[in-house]
Amino acid sequence: MARKKESSKGDIFQLLLESSEQRKKSKRKQLLESLNVKEFFEEGSISINERTCQGLECELCIKACPSKALYWRDGNVGIIEDLCVYCGACVLCCIVDDCVKVSRRRFDGKVESFSRPRAVVLLFNSINSQRRHSRVETLFPDDDAYLKRYRKLG
Ligand code: SF4
Numbered sequence: 377m378a379r380k381k382e383s384s385k386g387d388i389f390q391l392l393l394e395s396s397e398q399r400k401k402s403k404r405k406q407l408l409e410s411l412n413v414k415e416f417f418e419e420g421s422i423s424i425n426e427r428t429c430q431g432l433e434c435e436l437c438i439k440a441c442p443s444k445a446l447y448w449r450d451g452n453v454g455i456i457e458d459l460c461v462y463c464g465a466c467v468l469c470c471i472v473d474d475c476v477k478v479s480r481r482r483f484d485g486k487v488e489s490f491s492r493p494r495a496v497v498l499l500f501n502s503i504n505s506q507r508r509h510s511r512v513e514t515l516f517p518d519d520d521a522y523l524k525r526y527r528k529l530g
């Protein structure tokens with residue numbers, strides 16, 4: 377009997393945890409929408425190496441961040457992680473390699489991590505070519521579909 381009580385308690389805590397997580401997610405969505413950010417990764421992490429960051433002389437990441445997740449705080453770049461959408465813009469514009477590190481999980485579960493502009497560019501190129509590839513596949517599911525369309529033009 378006592379066990380049953382414990383398990384129902386566990387369920388209540390689980391429910392409370394889930395509802396607070398949902399509230400946090402919807403608040404985050406609202407905040408991001410107000411900043412006109414519509415595409416974002418829900419899971420990820422970001423860190424900035426304070427020892428290598430050029431801070432005051434730079435601030436490029438703060439200017440580039442589309443969701444205002446970065447700000448100037450007591451001589452360092454501060455991060456509001458709830459606002460970060462893990463887009464990688466800060467890594468792309470950082471003047472120091474391996475200073476900003478971003479990891480994110482895609483909707484298909486794949487995890488991507490990058491800390492250098494070149495890695496972000498390569499990643500964007502590969503995402504764009506995957507998108508182009510799947511677009512072509514939608515238009516031309518097989519050789520016949522391709523020939524059917526282009527024979528007419530030839
Ligand atoms: S990854 Fe960087 S630029 Fe993108 S939202 Fe997060 S802090 Fe801003």
Ligand code: SF4
Binds near residue numbers: 432
């Ligand atoms: S862009 Fe890089 S070096 Fe410049 S302030 Fe941001 S983290 Fe520091």
